[in-house]
Amino acid sequence: MMRYSLRSNNLDEIAKELGTIGIDVRKENYRKLVAPHKIKEENYLRVNGDNVSGSISPTSAFLYLHKGIPTEKDEKLIEYVTRKYKLPIERGFIGLTVATAAILASYITMLYLLLQMK
Numbered sequence: 001m002m003r004y005s006l007r008s009n010n011l012d013e014i015a016k017e018l019g020t021i022g023i024d025v026r027k028e029n030y031r032k033l034v035a036p037h038k039i040k041e042e043n044y045l046r047v048n049g050d051n052v053s054g055s056i057s058p059t060s061a062f063l064y065l066h067k068g069i070p071t072e073k074d075e076k077l078i079e080y081v082t083r084k085y086k087l088p089i090e091r092g093f094i095g096l097t098v099a100t101a102a103i104l105a106s107y108i109t110m111l112y113l114l115l116q117m118k
Contacts, residue, residue, distance in 0.1 A: 011045055014056060014084075021076045024048040030057075049074040056081070 015025045026046045034040045044057035052074040054063035061081050070078065 011043055011056070011058065015045055018045070018047060018077070018080065021080060022073055023077050023080075028055075047077060049077045052077055 011027065015027065018025045024047065026048075028044055028046050030042045030044060032040045032042075042057055044055050046055055047053060047063075050071040050073050051066050051068050052063055052070055053066065054061065063078060063081060065074075
């Protein structure tokens with residue numbers, strides 16, 4: 001997951017630019033109850049590449065790599081976000097996939113059994 005601080009609040013302009021690259025863009029609205037009688041409303045863009053998807057709002061952008069290697073279309077999306085918004089705030093690994101977790105568990109089990117034999 002990559003999160004970036006945005007420098008522009010104009011989501012329509014961003015949607016046009018991403019549309020020219022060939023990224024699927026959908027404008028959505030998010031509502032959150034902040035206080036008993038106060039609702040916070042925020043507009044954002046839902047973006048979809050081949051293996052990368054995410055959301056771009058006026059305050060941040062999140063991109064997720066789902067599986068495999070990013071395609072050329074995905075690389076253009078990642079490059080656009082990193083070039084346009086320049087400063088990465090946080091980069092992190094989302095989690096282990098099931099296959100990686102199973103392999104890791106089997107290695108830990110083998111190591112435990114080998115240590116028990118001594």
